[in-house]
Amino acid sequence: MQNVKSNIKRTVSELSLESRILIITSLVGMVFSFTSAIGNYLLDAGIVPILATLLMGLLTLYFFYLAYFKKKYILPAYGALLLLTLIFILLLWIYNGGLSSSIPFFYLFIIGLSAILLNKLRYKLILVIQIVVLIALLSVEFYYPDLIIKYNSETAVFIDQAVALVVISFTMFIMIIKIMTEYHRTIDKLRFAQEKLKKSNDVLYQASITDDLTGLYNRRHIIELLSGLIESCSPQKRISIVMMDIDHFKKINDTYGHKVGDWVLAKISASIREHFRKTDFIGRIGGEEFLILMPDTELETAFNRAEDIRKYIEGLKWDYEQLHVTISGGIYDFSEYESCDTALNKADIALYQAKSSGRNLIKSYR
Secondary structure, three states: OHHHHHHHHHHHHOOOHHHHHHHHHHHHHHHHHHHHHHHHHHOOOOHHHHHHHHHHHHHHHHHHHHHHOOOOOHHHHHHHHHHHHHHHHHHHHHHOOHHHOOHHHHHHHHHHHHHHHOOOOOOHHHHHHHHHHHHHHHHHHHHOHHHOOOOOOHHHHHHHHHHHHHHHHHHHHHHHHHHHHHHHHHHHHHHHHHHHHHHHHHHHHHHHHEOOOOOOEOHHHHHHHHHHHHHHOEOOEOEEEEEEEEOOHHHHHHHHOHHHHHHHHHHHHHHHHHHOOOOOEEEEOOOOEEEEEEOOOOHHHHHHHHHHHHHHHHOOOOOOOOOOOOEEEEEEEEOOOOOHHHHHHHHHHHHHHHHHOOOOOEEEOO
């Protein structure tokens, strides 16, 4: 039994909002039609109202079957609205009291229902037909009042209108609940999709600015960051840049292979990241070359930090007994605007001085 309920719930949830509203109105219309047929029989309203409401109930039952079990939407929607407009409402208007009955209430409700059920279809033609039929019925009521068969008593009129208002109010309440539920569900889906898209964009952005092997910023992004720092520099704020290079890295690749070389690069990168501040920016700008940007940092502080990491890497133990890795570095600091190329060139000159002085050294630009 539980499986049957869950299957029904899942089947209904898979339907569009319009289909669910069509199913609800079909069920309500079916119950009301059969109830009206019984009421017309008890009130001795005549054969036409009885047959019209009975046939309307059978047709709404069929349309419910098509919408729910066959997952068809267009035929039930168009068929129900056209038959109601052109046959049933017309007959009931004439044989069930005209303007004094509940039929005008249902007719206005059906016109509104058309806009909801057919909002993805060509509903303008249906609305035009409904308005034309309504004008025709009002004209008949005004010019040929004798054609309208009135109720036998005021009590019958009251009961008819009261029941109609209750049914219409109940149906509209259910429709509004369904529409609001769908609205909130759609909002939740959109919010979830936006969050998922934001996460995907964040991942893509990080991938676009990050070096795959080391996890550091790639050359393009670290240069962009340097340009931004240069633009914002002032005499009160010094900026230090450190350019580092792994000594004899080609020899490591040639001796141990590129796989070991990549491992060395990744481990050196992690070591550099651990020894610098979170406010510093670290990037890989070449095969074995790194660039560190240190905002609001004096030359002496930058030199000491670079010297600490040089000593740390010099003391690292590796899985290969003969493998010994060292780094060299060049430092340049500035507080006034100069081009990005000029700043990099001066740091590179300092690095070259460290290399030419025997490597495993840190040099400042002079």
